[in-house]
Amino acid sequence: MVKILFIGDIVGKAGRATLAHFLPLLQAEHNFDLVIANGENVTHGRGLNKKHYLELSKLGVDVFTLGNHFDDREELRNYIEDYNNIARPLNLIANYPGEGSVVVETKKGIKVRVTNILGQAFMKEIITSPLLALKLVNAESEPMIHIVDYHAEATAEKMTIAWEFDGTISALLGTHTHVQTRDARLLLKGTAYISDVGMTGSYNGVIGAERNSVIQKVWFDNKVRFNYEDEDPHYQFSAVILEINEETFKTEKITPIYELWRKDEQ
Numbered sequence: 001m002v003k004i005l006f007i008g009d010i011v012g013k014a015g016r017a018t019l020a021h022f023l024p025l026l027q028a029e030h031n032f033d034l035v036i037a038n039g040e041n042v043t044h045g046r047g048l049n050k051k052h053y054l055e056l057s058k059l060g061v062d063v064f065t066l067g068n069h070f071d072d073r074e075e076l077r078n079y080i081e082d083y084n085n086i087a088r089p090l091n092l093i094a095n096y097p098g099e100g101s102v103v104v105e106t107k108k109g110i111k112v113r114v115t116n117i118l119g120q121a122f123m124k125e126i127i128t129s130p131l132l133a134l135k136l137v138n139a140e141s142e143p144m145i146h147i148v149d150y151h152a153e154a155t156a157e158k159m160t161i162a163w164e165f166d167g168t169i170s171a172l173l174g175t176h177t178h179v180q181t182r183d184a185r186l187l188l189k190g191t192a193y194i195s196d197v198g199m200t201g202s203y204n205g206v207i208g209a210e211r212n213s214v215i216q217k218v219w220f221d222n223k224v225r226f227n228y229e230d231e232d233p234h235y236q237f238s239a240v241i242l243e244i245n246e247e248t249f250k251t252e253k254i255t256p257i258y259e260l261w262r263k264d265e266q
Helices: 012-030 050-059 076-082 130-140 155-164 211-219
Strands: 002-007 034-038 063-065 101-105 111-118 145-151 171-175 192-194 199-202 234-244 251-262
Touching: 002 012, 002 145, 012 034, 012 050, 012 199, 012 234, 012 251, 034 145, 050 076, 063 111, 111 130, 130 145, 130 155, 145 155, 155 171, 155 192, 171 234, 192 234, 192 251
Parallel strands: 002 034, 034 063, 111 145, 145 171, 171 192
Antiparallel strands: 002 234, 101 111, 199 234, 234 251
């Protein structure tokens, strides 16, 4: 059995601190074969710079997926091809460095494919068909464990993709909305599914940002920028644990994790 931890969107300084607290504890308890994290909000809420990529790698993240903020830190273009464990959105139309689907090996030498896809509904990015993009990856890939991070707004869109690929991928895990859903399940042919894994970061903010800056932007002034430097001591950690049969590549168990932590209570 292969045990994989997938961590929901890590948001800003609070998200990095929360990861540093929880990941060693969970790793000691479960001895994960692979740790995957969505890192598109790691650097001040938008993008993933190299400093933070290296910081989180040192903490134990083996593979990074991204999302619609993939290009918010332009330096990603300069370092993404130096590493083979960062999956930027697969279905971009514009030419962009790096790969949307990467193959890594677990500590036991088992191959795992990790794919990052942007959804269509309510998203601003110009992309190709998510369904077609994933079909092409499946057609060109040798059989192996395959984890798909589907970064999208609409739960129904995520569900349709999950059902279409049930049995041909190991898991379709939703990200982007930053709110963990309670629909984690195994589909009929062995694909694990959850509409959104949730986020890792500030608990008393709004989707990881300081709440007053979000209130101002949404209701009073659209030009206000989100503030990710809130000193709220209450943090949350959102993830799922996947237990996958290494011979059939089908998931046998998906377990959501949603933990709260007060930073000043070690």
